[in-house]
Amino acid sequence: MVVTINGRQFEVEQGQTILDVARANDIYIPTLCYLEKVSPIGSCGLCVVEVEGQSEPVQACSTYVEDGMVIITDSPSLFETRRKVLERILERHPLDCPVCDKAGECRLQDLVYEFGLEGRIADHRVGIPRLQEPPVTYSTPGIKYYPSRCVLCQRCVHVCMEHVGRGVLVVNEEGDKARIEPLYADNCISCGECLAVCPVGALTENVSPLKARPWQKKVVRTVCPYCGVGCVLELNVARNKVVKVTVDDTIPPNYGTLCVKGRFGFEFINSEERLKKPLLRKNGEFQEVSWEEALDFVADKLSSIKNEAGSDAIAGLASAKCTNEDNYVFQKFMRAVIGTNNVDHCARL
């Protein structure tokens, strides 16, 4: 099949939407609610394009290509339509940028800046400025939900229903009072998918007390330590502390999906309770000792227990938070040196 976009011809296949074709060929169509991993949502109306033969512009994300379609992605009237979409969103958006977690990496900010280069989007004399409203309870304590910042793109609703399969969120009420509500909160598994797909600061993570703007943090790609799947995630690090976990949707094996441990389980890295020196219980209290003293003690005691009660009297518990190499050496130690198969790992518990 062949379609024409902006005067250029492209080969397309059945089942592709106009937006798919545009993105595959580096043609820019602005989007807000579009999410690649779910079926098209079509709630924002930003991706409208003009198709020859149709009287109204259509949404590129949910219109499938047909043979011989002639499409225009940019024109003065399309620009006006898109500006009206943003104007509608901006009318009810609170003045939160200085205190919002998402400022700097916010899709709404990027769109407003891009569209506002030609002039103002909304006449600010209409309406009064909205101020910050406190967050409301959500289905999980790991996420804070600010309903006033929500742009009703419904990415979270669709991701929870289709991609995760739990269906926790619905859109309640209509018009100006419409908001997302965790109606089936018992279904929530705190996977954080809604948090990851929210384009604005309506859903923000609630685990790290330290926050950082995008230019203050470094993004480090790594593998989740918790279980054997080995999901790839990105740690956002600021001032030597992990502040957030983000994902890249293109990397196997998880393609951007995480579970609660991968998404929110990073507190242990900078925890105050982590040991810095070996501790030995003397007179009923833990005291800091040197490595030599600690190792000597362990070696003596393990040997004496092994001689008196046999190898199987000793069991070893490793941790998912160690590296694979550490865990390999540990189980080798238990099996070869101590001579027992009693080895387990905290992820199995």
Next chain:
Amino acid sequence: MTVPLEKVGEEMILNMGPQHPATHGVLRLVLQLEGEVVKRVVPMIGYLHRGIEKLCEERTYIQNLVLTDRLDYTAAMSNNLSYALAVERLCGIEVPERAQVIRVIMAELSRIAAHLLWIGTYALDIGAITPFFYCFREREKVLDMFEMISGQRITPSYICIGGVRKDITPEFLEALKSFTDTFETYILDYEALLTKNPIWLSRTRDVAVLSREEAINWGTTGPVLRASGVQFDFRKATPYCGYENYEFEIPYGTNGDCYDRYRVRMEELRQSNRIIKQAMANLPDGPILADVPYVVMPDKSDVLTDIEALIKHFKIASGAFQIPKGEVYSSIENPKGELGFYIVSDGSSRPYRMRIKSSCFVNLSTLPVMIEGRHMVADVVAAVGSIDIVLGEVDR
């Protein structure tokens, strides 16, 4: 650091500075003296080097504006103007007319303020205290006017990319009118104290002469160049900010000595006053900031009440805008000479390289030419003062 001078016979090698009341800042002059006659003088600079050019690479173009105030801190508005003109030329921004006229007023007020400070401190170096008080009395009026419109006296950062920050108020125009109406009489006061004063004449006439060829060959600009007989001023040669619409003259000297430099600056005070009067009479209405939403911040009252202005302000302040790739050199006539900015942009919101061409740096390099072998220690003071250096610009 070692000094590139070697003693010969009974000669002395002495330090003048870096702490010295007459070196106009932290300037170190190493003098090789035979008795009182100066055989060699080596200016050693760098004591006020703050790495401004490097700092500019780490900051956005909007943040760099405040660093430019600190170059020639006696005439901060002019520095802002030079930088803003360079960036505007790089981006192709047209500044509205009202802003251009306001810029001319501010630039000329800076010229007056800088020259007043120079006259006061130069006379003080030579030994006359009285002009200092009179000149600073007028300079206070200019600084009060700067405070009226920008909130700051010395480092206003008022002229910004795209225009000026805030519109001028009727109080400002009133103060400006009363200033320009009476300033001529004060110039006559200063001249009465110095111009025909026999002590002044014998301290500055034929002292530190810089010939016309030497001035051109060494690349001097500003009053130093003009006192040596070259009638060159950037406001006439390459007009900016609408200077071609004003009537004014370029004073120049014939001898190239300290006295001529003094007379040139004195006459420039009159011409600046003349320009300000013309600007005040022809102040057009209109906006004061160019409508370039990608780099010019929205109005602060809008930012606090409107989400769109808040978002734009956030984006611009956090450096998410883009400046066209390319390079530009743009210079203006500062009170001290030519202040030029050479900016190389790689398309991002931070300059790749910003080179500041400083007139004081070049003019100071003529000091050995003026002094060596001809004059005594006391004349070094007169010569250094007459070049009118500000170490902030020399060292950056």
